[in-house]
Amino acid sequence: MDAETWAAIAAAVVATVALYFAAVSARAAKKAAIHAEAVASVEQERRDEERERRHEELEPPRPSKIETEVFGTTLYGRLPALPRDYLIRIGLCDEGQPGGKFRFQPQWHVSAHVPYCFPIDVWPLKPSVQFVVAVKFWCPDLDDDHTGPSPWTCKCGGPGLGSYYVLDADEQLSGDGHWEWWAVPIDLPFDEKAPAD
Ligand SMILES: [Zn+2]
Numbered sequence: 291m292d293a294e295t296w297a298a299i300a301a302a303v304v305a306t307v308a309l310y311f312a313a314v315s316a317r318a319a320k321k322a323a324i325h326a327e328a329v330a331s332v333e334q335e336r337r338d339e340e341r342e343r344r345h346e347e348l349e350p351p352r353p354s355k356i357e358t359e360v361f362g363t364t365l366y367g368r369l370p371a372l373p374r375d376y377l378i379r380i381g382l383c384d385e386g387q388p389g390g391k392f393r394f395q396p397q398w399h400v401s402a403h404v405p406y407c408f409p410i411d412v413w414p415l416k417p418s419v420q421f422v423v424a425v426k427f428w429c430p431d432l433d434d435d436h437t438g439p440s441p442w443t444c445k446c447g448g449p450g451l452g453s454y455y456v457l458d459a460d461e462q463l464s465g466d467g468h469w470e471w472w473a474v475p476i477d478l479p480f481d482e483k484a485p486a487d
Pocket residue numbers: 345444445446447448468
């Protein structure tokens with residue numbers, strides 16, 4: 291073989307080797323990308339779990355009953371002191387009435403470690419009345435003016451402020467609470483009720 295033929299063979303070998311290594315390095319890059327994706331998804335999962343755990347930690351502990359007391363002729367419910375500030379709305383439903391619905395009172399900013407009293411009804415209650423209480427809770431930093439003494443937030447990705455405000459009414463928080471208690475029975479201060487009509 292002459293020198294030209296040798297040179298052509300050598301060039302062909304070099305090209306084949308280069309192609310081989312290009313293929314190997316492409317496979318390695320693909321493998322590395324798949325690995326990086328898997329690591330990122332594990333990390334994302336860990337962060338999601340952490341946020342979900344934090345969401346559960348921040349949930350206000352639900353009492354088995356709402357305690358009540360009477361001032362004058364009004365029956366009040368007393369929300370137990372909570373470990374941190376919340377924005378709340380309290381709803382009352384008379385389960386003694388067929389088709390009874392929860393009626394929600396205006397929103398309120400409750401402070402940490404301070405029990406909150408809310409009016410329930412005229413006392414004594416009628417014998418047919420059976421109130422149960424619902425409470426919707428939101429993080430206080432949803433408050434528009436951020437004036438709460440200890441604003442904090444839950445980063446679980448729950449709906450933001452925009453979905454809670456009813457702009458055409460009196461700007462009451464509406465829709466789902468970030469946390470909710472439903473149908474907590476009330477514990478009457480006395481057994482007596484008004485005589486049946
Ligand atoms: Zn949350």
